[in-house]
Amino acid sequence: MNSCAGAVKDANASNRESRIMLELANKRIVLGLTGGIACYKLAEFVRRAGEHGATIDVVMTPAATQFITPVTMQALSGRPVFIDPWDARVPNNMAHINLTRGADAILIAPASTDFMAKLAHGMADDLLSTLCVARGDCPLLIAPAMNREMWLNPATQRNVALLRQDGVQLLGPAEGEQACGEVGSGRMIEPDQILAELIAFFQPKVLEGQRVLITAGPTSERIDPVRVITNRSSGKTGFAIAQAAREAGAEVILISGPTPLPTPYGVTRIPVESARQMHAAVMQHASSSDVFISVAAVADWHVVNRSDQKLKKTAAGGAPQLEFGPNPDILAEVAALQTGPWCVGFAAETENLVEHAEAKRRRKGVPLLVGNLAQHVMDADITELVLFEDAGRTSLTPQPKLQAARALVREIARRLPKTNNT
Numbered sequence: 126m127n128s129c130a131g132a133v134k135d136a137n138a139s140n141r142e143s144r145i146m147l148e149l150a151n152k153r154i155v156l157g158l159t160g161g162i163a164c165y166k167l168a169e170f171v172r173r174a175g176e177h178g179a180t181i182d183v184v185m186t187p188a189a190t191q192f193i194t195p196v197t198m199q200a201l202s203g204r205p206v207f208i209d210p211w212d213a214r215v216p217n218n219m220a221h222i223n224l225t226r227g228a229d230a231i232l233i234a235p236a237s238t239d240f241m242a243k244l245a246h247g248m249a250d251d252l253l254s255t256l257c258v259a260r261g262d263c264p265l266l267i268a269p270a271m272n273r274e275m276w277l278n279p280a281t282q283r284n285v286a287l288l289r290q291d292g293v294q295l296l297g298p299a300e301g302e303q304a305c306g307e308v309g310s311g312r313m314i315e316p317d318q319i320l321a322e323l324i325a326f327f328q329p330k331v332l333e334g335q336r337v338l339i340t341a342g343p344t345s346e347r348i349d350p351v352r353v354i355t356n357r358s359s360g361k362t363g364f365a366i367a368q369a370a371r372e373a374g375a376e377v378i379l380i381s382g383p384t385p386l387p388t389p390y391g392v393t394r395i396p397v398e399s400a401r402q403m404h405a406a407v408m409q410h411a412s413s414s415d416v417f418i419s420v421a422a423v424a425d426w427h428v429v430n431r432s433d434q435k436l437k438k439t440a441a442g443g444a445p446q447l448e449f450g451p452n453p454d455i456l457a458e459v460a461a462l463q464t465g466p467w468c469v470g471f472a473a474e475t476e477n478l479v480e481h482a483e484a485k486r487r488r489k490g491v492p493l494l495v496g497n498l499a500q501h502v503m504d505a506d507i508t509e510l511v512l513f514e515d516a517g518r519t520s521l522t523p524q525p526k527l528q529a530a531r532a533l534v535r536e537i538a539r540r541l542p543k544t545n546n547t
């Protein structure tokens with residue numbers, strides 16, 4: 126059964142390779158399961174992390190095997206599962222050493238109250254706790270999962286403080302309804318959020334401590350209650366930049382026009398419709414931000430004579446005569462603030478990219494403007510960004526939007542004034 130599961134996993138992996146970015150390629154993760162009902166959610170996590178190219182060695186405490194079977198975890202990871210420190214399958218009988226050496230991270234999920242207490246005090250009385258003590262400089266991430274009273278218990282909180290002090294990274298916990306029926310803090314974050322955190326963990330923290338404000342998507346200007354004028358924008362680039370900035374350690378606020386895209390994990394999203402709403406939201410947060418990245422395709426005009434009732438096509442006068450008024454230029458206004466954030470603008474052009482983008486950069490008064498050709502980037506998953514600044518022009522490699530966003534975030538971090546980039 127094992128070799129069959131392995132073969133299926135390999136076939137699936139190569140089929141998917143072309144469809145998704147392998148965010149965890151060449152990463153070996155030791156996944157530790159401890160006793161908690163949230164164990165069942167890790168089955169999904171293992172499958173998804175495997176799709177991203179991760180090699181996962183599952184280690185379970187005996188209590189974890191009460192909640193999900195080792196067979197399930199073996200089938201999904203395609204690798205043997207370890208529970209017993211005296212496992213005779215390990216030739217040198219040192220599973221705690223073999224598993225941790227060369228691992229890129231140890232992830233404990235769910236992390237029970239008891240296991241966190243053991244970790245905090247360096248106890249080593251089962252395979253999982255022993256390998257944590259033996260891990261050397263292998264990073265340790267834990268996703269706590271417990272009842273709210275157990276989480277709030279002073280002893281647990283003392284252990285949390287000790288673990289943080291020891292450099293252990295806590296993922297969550299979340300607030301919400303718990304398996305026991307109570308509501309509060311202590312819920313394990315969801316498997317896709319654990320995956321997002323793990324992927325983020327491997328990104329360089331070039332924006333640690335920075336507050337980044339981003340606009341994304343289109344704006345939508347009402348003509349009447351059922352009709353709007355909008356700019357074409359999927360929001361994909363702005364959302365990818367929000368994700369990349371968060372992965373780089375920034376606190377991110379994403380002000381977005383209408384788009385069905387899901388909010389990247391850990392990002393605060395403020396939904397808006399019109400350019401004037403976007404302007405108001407941006408101005409509320411601009412002064413407290415370190416960086417402003419204006420990716421949104423903002424409508425230049427709004428309809429002055431918009432109707433509160435649906436315009437009828439059978440109306441006596443025929444087609445409506447729309448009157449337009451200018452919208453505020455959000456980017457130019459933020460760039461002109463006395464103590465405003467470091468500003469990055471975007472320009473999607475259909476022709477003469479270099480001339481238009483450079484002229485736009487000067488007009489808006491921003492140190493960096495990112496240009497791309499609208500016909501290449503619209504709705505696409507791949508983008509080619511060109512950076513315009515005083516020092517000249519730099520083209521980044523064409524790549525999927527998330528990769529391009531990560532590259533851009535690194536370029537921005539490199540350019541931030543030193544006083545701002547502490």
Ligand code: C5P
Binds near residue numbers: 425452455471
């Ligand atoms: O003015 P234009 O649309 O050509 O410039 C594009 C850049 O300016 C983008 O960064 C866009 O988000 C921003 N912009 C803005 N407010 C507007 C129009 C564009 O912030 N009203």
